Structure formats: structure tokens, C-alpha cells
Amino acid sequence: MKKVERRGLSGGAADRIRDAILDGTFLPGTALREVELAGTLGVSRGAVREALAQLEHEGLVQSEWHRGTRVTDVTPEVAEEVYTLRATIERLASTLAAQRATPSELAELDGVVDRMALAVESGADAAELLALDIEFHDRVYRAARHRRLREAWLALRSSVRLCQLTRIRLGRAGYRGLVVDEHRELVELLRGTAEKRLARVAEEHVLGAMTALTHDLTLPAT
Amino acid sequence: MKKVERRGLSGGAADRIRDAILDGTFLPGTALREVELAGTLGVSRGAVREALAQLEHEGLVQSEWHRGTRVTDVTPEVAEEVYTLRATIERLASTLAAQRATPSELAELDGVVDRMALAVESGADAAELLALDIEFHDRVYRAARHRRLREAWLALRSSVRLCQLTRIRLGRAGYRGLVVDEHRELVELLRGTAEKRLARVAEEHVLGAMTALTHDLTLPAT
DNA sequence: TCTTGTCCGAATGTCGACATTAGGAGGGTG
DNA sequence: CACCCTCCTAATGTCGACATTCGGACAAGA
Structure with a gap:
């Protein structure tokens, strides 16, 4: 048997956001605001921050100091x-x-x-x-x-x-x-x-x- | 000219912890408790969490759901x-x-x-x-x-x-x-x-x- | 007109308090 | 004696409030 994976909210949040990017809901260049996402997904900003960090690690988004996170453009x-x-x-x-x-x-x-x-x-x-x-x-x-x-x-x-x-x-x-x-x-x-x-x-x-x-x-x- | 890098506290915290691992202060297997590190480094737990996530990404530590973070053993x-x-x-x-x-x-x-x-x-x-x-x-x-x-x-x-x-x-x-x-x-x-x-x-x-x-x-x- | 300084709104960065969970101590039962 | 169930504690997971920073609007000066 495969062991069940226990993840926190941030994992789920990352999945949702990733799906949204991949299915075109968030087009390249879109600004992903933490409060906005937190409200939409019904979780706290902390969870959203972790999710965005994960997605940045995956190269799907890019973020700059105090300038927010944006969906990476496919050049x-x-x-x-x-x-x-x-x-x-x-x-x-x-x-x-x-x-x-x-x-x-x-x-x-x-x-x-x-x-x-x-x-x-x-x-x-x-x-x-x-x-x-x-x-x-x-x-x-x-x-x-x-x-x-x-x-x-x-x-x-x-x-x-x-x-x-x-x-x-x-x-x-x-x-x-x-x-x-x-x-x-x-x-x-x-x-x-x-x-x-x-x-x-x-x-x-x-x-x-x-x-x-x-x-x-x-x-x-x- | 090379542009100055603006980082948050978590970046600095990650550096400190990384150094501590590399110079042997934290031996392999050591549990890295968030509250403890936060106190030592004088930052909040949030910053420490981000730092630990970064170090996990670098493979220096491993963390499990609700079981904390430990320094990776070099096998x-x-x-x-x-x-x-x-x-x-x-x-x-x-x-x-x-x-x-x-x-x-x-x-x-x-x-x-x-x-x-x-x-x-x-x-x-x-x-x-x-x-x-x-x-x-x-x-x-x-x-x-x-x-x-x-x-x-x-x-x-x-x-x-x-x-x-x-x-x-x-x-x-x-x-x-x-x-x-x-x-x-x-x-x-x-x-x-x-x-x-x-x-x-x-x-x-x-x-x-x-x-x-x-x-x-x-x-x-x- | 171009530059420079100041203010302001909106977003991120940071923080400490509360909720949840894992794992062990302890006692009861077969 | 081994097993299991319950409770407890110490840690992580989550949250909302406060602090800081950025970029643009606006106005004063050269």
C-alpha cells in the first residue's frame, strides 16, 4: 500500500493555484495578490505565501521583494x-x-x-x-x-x-x-x-x- | 554595476542556519525547533519557517508533517x-x-x-x-x-x-x-x-x- | 519643461496568539 | 506480561493584526 500523504492547507492551495495557471485562468503576467487569493481560497495569507513560494520553486511564478508575485511568461x-x-x-x-x-x-x-x-x-x-x-x-x-x-x-x-x-x-x-x-x-x-x-x-x-x-x-x- | 539585493529576514535567517549546519554547530539528525530558532535569531516563527523551507529545498534539512525539521544525515x-x-x-x-x-x-x-x-x-x-x-x-x-x-x-x-x-x-x-x-x-x-x-x-x-x-x-x- | 521632493494608497513583510496534531506516559484489561 | 486505550504535552499548522516598503500622483523649484 502507498502511504497516505498528509499535507497542510498550503499544499492544497498550491494545487488550486497551479491548476488555475495551467488551465489559463491566470494568464502569464497576472499579478497574484496574497489577500485576494487568501479570500478566494478561504485560507490565511500565510498558507498562500507558502503556496506561492512552492510555485516559484516550480518556476510557474516569479516574485520580487515587496513587489508581489506574477505568473511567469512562456517565452x-x-x-x-x-x-x-x-x-x-x-x-x-x-x-x-x-x-x-x-x-x-x-x-x-x-x-x-x-x-x-x-x-x-x-x-x-x-x-x-x-x-x-x-x-x-x-x-x-x-x-x-x-x-x-x-x-x-x-x-x-x-x-x-x-x-x-x-x-x-x-x-x-x-x-x-x-x-x-x-x-x-x-x-x-x-x-x-x-x-x-x-x-x-x-x-x-x-x-x-x-x-x-x-x-x-x-x-x-x- | 551589480544591483543590490534586497532580502527579508528569512533570507538572513536561512544563511545563519545554513552556516551553523555547515560548520558543525547543528550535527546531522539535530531537530531544528522553530520557536527555539526564532528566539535565538531574534525573528518571528514565520521567518524561520520560510528559512527552513529554503534549506529543505537545498537538501540540508528534511521535514515531515507535524514532526518538525531535522538536519539531513550524510549517508x-x-x-x-x-x-x-x-x-x-x-x-x-x-x-x-x-x-x-x-x-x-x-x-x-x-x-x-x-x-x-x-x-x-x-x-x-x-x-x-x-x-x-x-x-x-x-x-x-x-x-x-x-x-x-x-x-x-x-x-x-x-x-x-x-x-x-x-x-x-x-x-x-x-x-x-x-x-x-x-x-x-x-x-x-x-x-x-x-x-x-x-x-x-x-x-x-x-x-x-x-x-x-x-x-x-x-x-x-x- | 525637466527634475526633485513629498505624500498616499496598496500591497507585501513581520509578528504573536490560537488551533491542531503526533507521540509518549500512564493506567487499565485480556 | 503484553496489549490497548486515554490523556497530556510539546511541538507544528493556521490565523488575523500591525509594520514596512514600493510606485505613482502631485506640486515646487531650477
Whole structure:
């Protein structure tokens, strides 16, 4: 059994605010005022402060001394930073996961890919596919059994989602076709011991997404 | 000119507590009680809470729901995690720095290495050498011009120092001889464009330190 | 007109009091 | 004797009030 996670109000508050940012309720640049959020969420300012600190740690917001907190803007620079950093840690994660993943963990990865394939065939919306994508990588990091590496991923994850969602909004997703095959290949490589090749593919898998997004972001707005 | 940094009390509190952990005032496993620290530092509990959250983010302490905060113990597992993660991000940092460092930044790196050489010759103590080591890498990350990467380093840095200090305390440092040459080589590689080789050397530079420390930590206590 | 100084509102930074929780001491029971 | 239940204490979690800081509006002076 998985142990129940006991969190305080600030954890829940962070989830709400994060969701609001990711689903576009709070657009980039929006000022997040503590009293306002505290009123909306029905918690004290202290809890909101902790939540915002957490989100800043995740790179979703930025705050300055006595000048408040604002939602981070997704510029090509940000996308490049997020994806290059992710590619780098993904390399380590996949290498470790290949060494340490149990057969049942690998089977569960297969399961996720199967669900992806199903989602693609049934024409599910992009957000659903994205959730599966994230879940896949969550499992890889868990299989790597490297606490600090996983924390680095958790800190980056929200930014990754934000970048991918931005891409979807720009209407140039078109990753439906590739996503299943790429992840299928990743599982196969994790299963094998061809670590060198694995590291390269894992890195390229991420960098490919980056190139596409930075390209989209550079184009004139539609 | 470099803009002055305005921080709140929690920043200062975090510095004090961090120093206390690094200089051995708070040994691993010590419980850090909020009211106690607030009294000692002369600030409110809120500020101490923020400081502890920051230190947890840096991996120096761990806290559980309603069970308080404790100083992280340096086990071989922790050392391995810290150094493998560091090696991974250092690879990206050195690659970027090689592309982006200005001549003056490279010259300043030379300066740091010179100071190292001087320190070794004059028989300075290990802590001083360590400070120069950290400063060297700080400058590399700054030259890489990658905000998120630098933040990842800042989060890891304290843990790196803690690991290295532990090593010094174990009395098996013996890195006096290597440290200058290794960093000198790094600067040369950053200057050149042999990026592939640079990435490998940068990674090995870190992994070597890890091997030594995990070895030391495995040995019976002296 | 441009600069400089002052005031003001609104937000964050800080604080101490109250509520909640974990873990142990103590006693009762099988 | 082991087990479990209850209570108690000491710590953290939460809250609202007060202090400080920022940036803009406004006016006086060069």
C-alpha cells in the first residue's frame, strides 16, 4: 500500500493555484495578490505565501521583494531553458531506470503507452494525451530511485506542462502521431541494456519537443 | 554595476542556519525547533519557517508533517545522489559556458585557479580551498547564462559543500594535489571548442569526488 | 519643461496568539 | 506480561493584526 500523504492547507492551495495557471485562468503576467487569493481560497495569507513560494520553486511564478508575485511568461528563452534542463536530467533518469526498474514497473509503463495508443485512436483531446505523457515520465523517475533527481523533475514538471499546453493552444501540437511510438521505443530501450543509445534517444525525445515549441513561439501570433 | 539585493529576514535567517549546519554547530539528525530558532535569531516563527523551507529545498534539512525539521544525515546514498545529479547538470553547464563565456569571464576563472594554486602552496586549510572550488563553479554556472540551470546548482550547492566538508572531517581529503590541475584543465577546455571532451571531463571531475567520498563513508569510523 | 521632493494608497513583510496534531506516559484489561 | 486505550504535552499548522516598503500622483523649484 502507498502511504497516505498528509499535507497542510498550503499544499492544497498550491494545487488550486497551479491548476488555475495551467488551465489559463491566470494568464502569464497576472499579478497574484496574497489577500485576494487568501479570500478566494478561504485560507490565511500565510498558507498562500507558502503556496506561492512552492510555485516559484516550480518556476510557474516569479516574485520580487515587496513587489508581489506574477505568473511567469512562456517565452522562447523559458522554453529552451526548461527543455534543455529536462533533457539533461532525463538522461540520468533513463539510465538509472534502465538499471533499476522492476519488471512490474516496466509492465506499468507498457500500460501507460497502451492507454496512449487508445487515446490517440479514440481521438481524445490533447490535454488527456499530455496527462498520460507526464504520467509516463513520472513513472520513469520513480523507477530511477534517486530522490533528488525526482525532486528536480517535480520542480520542472509544472513548467514542462505549461510549455506543452502553450504549444497546444498555439494549435500546432501535431505530436499525436509520434508520441506513442516514441514512448514505446523508450520502454523497449529501458528494458534492454543498450544504455548509451537509450541516453541519446531519451535526450532527443525531449529536445525534439523543445525545437518544435521554440519554433512555434518564434512565429508571429496567429 | 551589480544591483543590490534586497532580502527579508528569512533570507538572513536561512544563511545563519545554513552556516551553523555547515560548520558543525547543528550535527546531522539535530531537530531544528522553530520557536527555539526564532528566539535565538531574534525573528518571528514565520521567518524561520520560510528559512527552513529554503534549506529543505537545498537538501540540508528534511521535514515531515507535524514532526518538525531535522538536519539531513550524510549517508553514502546521499553523497551518491548529490554527485550524480551534480555531474549531470555540470555537463550542461560546462557545454553552455564554453559557448557563452566572455573573455573576461574566462580570465576571472583563471584568476580563481591562480588563487587556488597560491592557497595550495601556502598551505592554506582545506576549507579555504573548498570556498575557491565553489566559487569557480559558481562562475561557470553564471557564464552558462541559464537561469533554471543556475537555480538547480544553487539548490545543490549547499549539499555539495556539506559532502565535501564531511570528507574533510573524515581527514581523507587529499585533493590538494589534484584540485588545481583539474580546474586549470577545465578552464582550458572551456576556452577551446572541444565540447565533447569537455563534457566528459567535467562529468568525471565531479564523479571522481563522489567515488572518493562514498568510499570514505563506507569505511569504518576512525 | 525637466527634475526633485513629498505624500498616499496598496500591497507585501513581520509578528504573536490560537488551533491542531503526533507521540509518549500512564493506567487499565485480556 | 503484553496489549490497548486515554490523556497530556510539546511541538507544528493556521490565523488575523500591525509594520514596512514600493510606485505613482502631485506640486515646487531650477
